Amino acid sequence: MSADTPLMKEPGADPSANPAVDGSELIRFDRVTKRFGANTVLDELDFSVASGKHVTLIGPSGSGKTTILRLLMTLTKPDEGTIKVNGEYLSHEERNGRLVPAGEKHVREVRKNIGMVFQQFNLFPNMKVLRNITEAPVTVLGLSRDAAEERARELLELVGLSEHVDKYPGQLSGGQQQRVAIARALAMRPQVLLLDEVTSALDPELVAGVLDVLRDIARTTDITMVCVTHEMNFARDISDQVLMFDAGRVLESGPPEQIFGDPEHARTREFLGAVR
Amino acid sequence: MNWDWSAVGDFMPHFWDGLLITLQALVLGSLISFALGLVWALLMRTPSRWVRWPVGVVTEFVRNTPLLVQLFFLFYVLPEWGLTLSAMTTGVVAIGLHYSTYTMQVYRAGIEGVPAGQWEAATALNLPVTRTWTAVILPQAIRRVVPALGNYVISMLKDTPMLMAITVLEMLGEARLFSQQNFQFTEPLTVIGVAFILISYPASLLMRALERRLVR
Numbered sequence: 001m002s003a004d005t006p007l008m009k010e011p012g013a014d015p016s017a018n019p020a021v022d023g024s025e026l027i028r029f030d031r032v033t034k035r036f037g038a039n040t041v042l043d044e045l046d047f048s049v050a051s052g053k054h055v056t057l058i059g060p061s062g063s064g065k066t067t068i069l070r071l072l073m074t075l076t077k078p079d080e081g082t083i084k085v086n087g088e089y090l091s092h093e094e095r096n097g098r099l100v101p102a103g104e105k106h107v108r109e110v111r112k113n114i115g116m117v118f119q120q121f122n123l124f125p126n127m128k129v130l131r132n133i134t135e136a137p138v139t140v141l142g143l144s145r146d147a148a149e150e151r152a153r154e155l156l157e158l159v160g161l162s163e164h165v166d167k168y169p170g171q172l173s174g175g176q177q178q179r180v181a182i183a184r185a186l187a188m189r190p191q192v193l194l195l196d197e198v199t200s201a202l203d204p205e206l207v208a209g210v211l212d213v214l215r216d217i218a219r220t221t222d223i224t225m226v227c228v229t230h231e232m233n234f235a236r237d238i239s240d241q242v243l244m245f246d247a248g249r250v251l252e253s254g255p256p257e258q259i260f261g262d263p264e265h266a267r268t269r270e271f272l273g274a275v276r
Numbered sequence: 277m278n279w280d281w282s283a284v285g286d287f288m289p290h291f292w293d294g295l296l297i298t299l300q301a302l303v304l305g306s307l308i309s310f311a312l313g314l315v316w317a318l319l320m321r322t323p324s325r326w327v328r329w330p331v332g333v334v335t336e337f338v339r340n341t342p343l344l345v346q347l348f349f350l351f352y353v354l355p356e357w358g359l360t361l362s363a364m365t366t367g368v369v370a371i372g373l374h375y376s377t378y379t380m381q382v383y384r385a386g387i388e389g390v391p392a393g394q395w396e397a398a399t400a401l402n403l404p405v406t407r408t409w410t411a412v413i414l415p416q417a418i419r420r421v422v423p424a425l426g427n428y429v430i431s432m433l434k435d436t437p438m439l440m441a442i443t444v445l446e447m448l449g450e451a452r453l454f455s456q457q458n459f460q461f462t463e464p465l466t467v468i469g470v471a472f473i474l475i476s477y478p479a480s481l482l483m484r485a486l487e488r489r490l491v492r
Contacts (some may be wrong), residue, residue, distance in 0.1 A: 071401065073396075073400050074399065075396050108402055108404075111399075111402050115400060115401075116400040118393060118396065118400075122393035122394060122396060122397035124394065124395070124397065125416065126412070126413050126415040126419070127284050127411075135401070135411060136401035136402065136403055139403060139407050140403060184401070185400070185401075221328055221384070
């Protein structure tokens with residue numbers, strides 16, 4: 001999706017006409033290994049995500065799910081292997097036919113397509129809600145302030161926070177802050193939205209509001225979602241595919257009915273039994 | 277010891293001259309130390325150790341040698357190298373430079389106090405590095421360190437009498453000159469002592485109030 005295309009699906013539009021939803025491979029992990037000291041978090045991981053799909057990563061903590069999102073957001077680099085987004089290497093680039101660590105310019109170009117919502121929201125506390133959302137569209141995408149503000153107001157309406165435009169993040173509840181963070185990520189019109197345990201830091205009564213917003217976005221947009229969550233009902237609702245992780249590898253994957261209804265591995269059954 | 281109000285009256289015109297010079301030195305010295313300290317703090321964060329190493333050595337050197345020595349050095353040695361500055365300019369530069377090596381540590385603490393999540397959010401939004409600094413990191417870091425910077429301004433105020441050593445007639449210089457000419461020491465020295473307290477005590481109260489408001 002480019003910066004000019006609308007966020008919402010055109011009703012009746014031919015999905016195959018939009019390159020974002022033609023089902024082609026959008027994300028590809030190729031033998032990716034990531035270690036933290038002696039601890040191997042991802043072990044020669046292979047997996048891919050087709051564009052327009054909603055993929056949920058589940059598994060015990062420490063199984064590498066969040067690391068996958070952080071690798072995709074270029075917050076950390078793989079020790080071995082390659083990651084491609086949209087056919088472009090993420091942390092590498094080709095120079096004279098050889099694969100070398102990517103320069104800042106290349107990383108910024110590929111990163112344009114990716115947005116992320118964090119567990120701790122990470123809103124900018126020194127900016128009002130509106131400017132949190134318009135800052136990057138203006139300075140990175142080059143939108144005019146008016147256009148960015150219009151886009152921000154639309155998104156705030158989508159997440160149900162229109163009346164909070166002029167507040168600072170500190171004046172909002174956790175659930176409201178997280179909805180602003182979702183709007184902020186969407187304002188960049190990413191092809192891929194990464195959701196990193198976005199409800200884990202919230203009081204229980206605020207979780208539903210955030211998940212409803214995400215369900216809405218999953219239903220009404222073409223955005224590819226990669227989601228790490230412990231909310232299994234939510235995962236079942238929005239996912240096209242669920243990947244069960246264990247010890248840095250994909251233990252099994254499939255449509256949610258299969259993973260939640262009839263998992264192949266005892267380890268998966270055990271995990272699902274524990275989180276329910 | 278006799279207190280002579282007429283001596284106070286005679287001293288006051290000199291006192292106002294001295295106060296003006298003290299405040300000028302304080303304001304200019306503060307501005308230099310705020311700006312230069314930020315430059316040092318940012319240079320210390322560059323990836324290149326060819327930048328960090330010399331900056332570290334110079335600032336460590338300046339911080340660990342006495343301000344008085346630096347004043348004399350700038351005032352008496354620089355002219356031998358062909359650079360002659362007025363006493364006031366030399367004093368302001370020396371104070372600003374000396375205190376910049378303290379403010380740089382204040383800024384560093386402020387910058388390190390900004391949560392990693394702020395950098396990560398800026399990366400996720402693809403903000404350029406300079407924009408991340410100017411729009412996200414520094415506004416948060418500086419807000420937190422305003423009280424600490426203010427406390428250094430108060431310290432600086434109390435160091436301004438050292439400028440007397442290089443012939444700048446700030447408050448203490450005026451008091452000494454008056455005393456030597458009139459053989460009345462008690463009144464002028466008391467007046468400037470009271471003046472220091474009248475400036476620095478309310479200022480420190482203000483910093484404490486700011487600390488409660490800004491540092492959360």
